[in-house]
Amino acid sequence: MNVTLVVPVYNEQLNLNTFIDEFNRHYSKFSELNYNFDIQFVDDGSKDNTAAIIEALANKYVYVRAILFSRNFGKESALFAGLEHASGDLIIPMDVDLQDPFEVVFEMLKKYEEGADVVLAKRIDRGTDTYLKRRSAEMFYKVNNKMSSLKLENNVGDFRLMTRQVVNEILRLKESQLFMKGLMSWVGFDTVVVTYVRPARNEGDTKFNFFKLWNLAIQGITSFSTLPLKIWTYFGGITAFISFLYGLKIIIEKLFFGINVSGYASLMVAVLFFGGVQLIGIGVIGEYLGRTYLETKQRPKYIIKKSINENQRAG
Incomplete structure (x- = not known):
């Protein structure tokens, strides 16, 4: 049975050799279980020496x-x-x-042998993350799972085991605006969870800042739910109904009782409130329209500059 570890990297020159050393430390144990492993690195346009280090590792290790x-x-x-x-x-x-510890991989393989198609690795302790990151992640899962019919397992990232059949179904999905956690969950199949305590990052800093995480969260919600559009439809309908009643009240007062001049402040509050509501609604529509526009371009998801050892299979 061949197993491929898919490892996306971006400016990770400090971690590559340590990662390979840790893999080599477990390699004999994997072989004892009759699994052949290879590592598929994807260098996402790194600006440091990541690409050069990967090439050196590929020349040294056949896997x-x-x-x-x-x-x-x-x-x-x-x-x-x-x-x-x-x-x-x-x-x-x-x-x-x-x-993502290699020790968890053994638990994943065990669950696969018991019949699972997908094995999710769930973090039960995010103590190594900042308070803001923990709270924002918690809020994202709550909001997403309430707004979308696709429910995501809390505190599960990309670290998971998938069978070839599962991956083939994911690759059939054609959208270019990707939210991989959602796509990997959307295809379904028999799924189980293993838990682990996530250790601190080995070297360097995470490449995801708050702005990138925020955009990813927005992409995730808009990729699998149209509820934000429906909310503004309902809100607009309720607001229009209230405005109609208020307008009717003014007409009645004008015809039968006369109207005393109202204050400037109340008028400005009403104008600014409804103007802000409209701009937010337009912004939500714009998010969906923008993603639809990008999808219609049908640009490739990525462009490969160079392939290394791509003709070699796991072994």
Whole structure:
């Protein structure tokens, strides 16, 4: 049974050799279980020496394969590319910073042998993350699972085991605006969860800042739910109904009782409130329209500058 580890990287020169050393430390144990492993690196247009280090590792180790992007296309595209080029019967995406421990892979393989098609690795302790990141992640899962019919398992990232059949179904999905957690969950199949405590990052800093995480969350929600559009439809209808009643009240007062001049402040509050509501509504519509516009362009998800050892299979 061949297993491919899909490892997207971006400016990870400090972690690559340590990752390979840790893999080699477990390699004999994997072989004892009759699994052949290879590693599919995807360099997402790194600006440091990441590409050069990957090439050196590929020349040294037969199980290392890689594709190098022409520029930075983002982790979602890098992960999709890794799945497209993975040769294994089982595929496991994981990070290079050793926050996804190899020990968990053994638990995943055990669950697969028991009949699972997908094995999710769930973090039960996010103590290594900042308070803001923990709270924002918690809020994202709550909001997404309430707004979308697609329910995501809390505190599960890309680290998971998938069979070849599962990956093939994911690759059939044609959208270019990718939210991989959603796509990998959308295809379904028999899914189980293993839990682990996520260690601290080995070297360097995470490449995801708050702005990138915010955009990813928006992309996730808009990719699998139209509820934000419906909310503004309902809100607009309620607001219009209230405005109609208020207008009717003014007409009646004008015809039968006369109207005393109202204050300037109340008028401005009403104008600014409804103007703000309209702009927010237009912004929500714009998010969906913008993603539809990008999808219609049908641009490739990524461009490969160079492939390394791509003709070699797991072994």
